Amino acid sequence: MKKQVKVGLLGLGTVGGGVYKTLLKNRVTILERTGCAVEVVNVLVRDREKERGFVIDDKVLCLEPQELLGDEQIDIYIEVIGGIHPAKEIIEAALTSKRHVITANKELMAKHGAQLLRLAEQNGVHLLFEASVAGGIPVIHMLQGYLTANRVHEISGILNGTSNYILTEMTKTGRSFPEVLAEAQALGYAEADPTSDVEGYDAAYKLAILTNLAYDACVEVEAIDRQGISAISGHDLLLAERMGYAVKLIGHVQEQDGAVQLSVKPRLLPSAHPLARVGDVFNAVTLRADVVGDLTLIGRGAGELPTASAVIEDLTALLTQGDTIRRPSWKRPLAAAAKRPEQTGCYFLSLTSCPEQAQELALAVQRAVESAGGLVADYRTAVAADGLHHAWLLGGVTEEQVHRTVEYSSQIVAEPLSTLLLNVEGEIKTGVKWEAEASGYETNARYA
Template sequence: MNKVKIGILGLGNVGTGVWKILNTNKEEIRKRSGYDIEVGKILVRDVNKDRGIDVPKELLTENPEDVLKDDSIKIVVEIMGGVDPAKDYILEAIRNKKHVVTANKMLLATEGDELFTAAENEGVAFYYEASVAGGIPIIHAINESLTANKIEQIIGIINGTTNYILTKMTFDNMTFEAALKEAQEKGFAEADPTSDVEGYDAMYKLAILSSLSFGTRINIEDIYREGITKIKPIDIKYAKDFGYIIKLIAIVKEVSGKLEMRVHPAMIPERHPLASVNDSFNAIFIRGNAVGDMMLYGRGAGDLPTGSAVVSDIISILRGSTDVEAISAVRNNYLNIKPSPMENTESEYYVRISVMDLPGVLGEISTIFGEEGVSILSVMQKGKREEFASVVYFTHTTLEGNIDKAIEKIKASGHVKCIDNIIRIENIQ
């Protein structure tokens, strides 16, 4: 039986999962890859830290050169996260003719071209299945299974933390703050949850999916991003009343020759398959011009699901079942599709406003909407008569730019306390 030695950069949550899988499924991996996989060295910050798993101490090192310059190590697995120093470590590994597997969505979304070009120039494999949606094989699906299709759109729930929070708010009547605290206690959210709840994590993943699916380079600055921190229980209730579920969704689609890319909360029909994706699960809904509609569903995060994707990439390299040059993302950048400005996006909208409870105010606001080409589907005012009233508008399909102009006029009207929330309504079929 052939043997191969790998090096691992990082032993956090994902690294722990990789170690468990390599040991628990050792015999299955041997049969499927044709190799005995030996871990040569694991880079950690502190070799004395208790990680709750049984790793021989002699495998641990605080010196990256023990991994990057060891000629016996043929594959480097980067699961540290972040851009620095992960980028430098990967580039050094590539220069040393080592194949690379990574789960680093931030690095790929921001510095991917340089890494893929380096890997192509050195003739080494660069695999990254675990960078999007954990254990869901979405990268392989796009790179291999769907290559006969022109992908028309992708709509996904690709952040488990926000999906868990919104699930708790929807079905357990929790506030955002209470749901976030529970997510942190269960390990679904970091102590600093900003990347998840503000939509950055989903934005990085959408950049990767957009580049692969539409064959163009993506600047993350061209992706509209909005998090879930403004979602209140009252918004959840109004959504339910109208047959919708609120999810943080990532969308990419080609419209009039340009790419529309956005991450934001949205009301989606409760009958749509994405509406039933709950807790920390992820799902990606793809529409291809040949295959039609399909959805991939599974655990989007966690040590074992993400570790599974990492180990699968290692096996793919060992089996040589995929041509190295064919999978490089550089070769997916054969088009130059421009981003579509967010103001050109069309959607229906839910708008919740606190206004002075005076005669004529609702008429004034409705007039402003009409002047900017926003057609109102329904308007509701609930609650006791007080100084300020909460008013909710549901609109017909309109341009984002028209909504923006109307909101600016409404704010300046003198009768508005605040715009409490604006949520897009995606009536996906």
């Protein structure tokens, strides 16, 4: 790479501002470590007059993508505007003009990454995307560079900081999902439309990218089994905590017999699990490979500086490694494997009823589970304004059998049941632990 490197920056919002400020602040360090003087010479923005909270020369700002793309002095483009359009068209034009691109765009890479990587290879340039997954955690560099001699068998991770913050605060304070979501929005952790974060779409994009890297594949995002966190109540989290578990939104992929099973779902993790202790807006990824074993990486998954750090690490990789950077091979079409035949597993079942029907409901669930050959390993209750919340830890049953249990139990109570069913990580111990007798239920002040 030449000694003077000119950068074109697409977007000057939270991440773009972080990239610009960091390149200015650390320009001497970058020069000393790479031998290259980096200068941002053109920045695509929507509004020249916007107050940005830092000083930037108005002369480098432009409003039209064509002005940025037509600047022949630019060596590397950094895209941080997000979304599919116009980011896709701009990146395609930049790659076609034989200039490198660095992107933080998870949705674009999940849906069109294979196509864009082929275009980059055809034009002899690189498309780097470390910042598209888990912010400042170098998980993509780990998969693309460090683990080249390993076969990755499994990936599990907390891939969305917003959902993790909401679940953490609900668990700590007992507040409802809407209350904590509103707080997350006020703090800037959640968008005005939080659907992508809380319904698992954001995590699914990131899981698709990690899967493609780990298995040299090209998965369809739509094929990922996805469930969000919006149906989880504070009482569910309380009862899971009393059972010795934490609820986390987990992206998970596992290879079996040449196929992969992919899911983004809330799961109960044992309190000793390394991901169970990851709170707030932090992300974490556990990789399981045949040679190195288990690796867990933890760090801030979003925000101005963590994401900017990932972008700039891609930039320094280009400056120092150039053509030696390993190109991802997302050339093998791979849909998510079909669901395996129903197998027994462990589940957390939550139902809400009026207190008067609690004992009858508890016995109905126990009878239905035992008749299916399963076991009730734990049973807990919590009183709330909308009724009595029940939670069961079930083992040795299939998901279909649990659904049939709910159908059977719904015939016992007068009102429709409010139901939540989550997977439980790991094995559970046999035996039944009853929290309270039918005549008296424990009330927690945080949740009552």
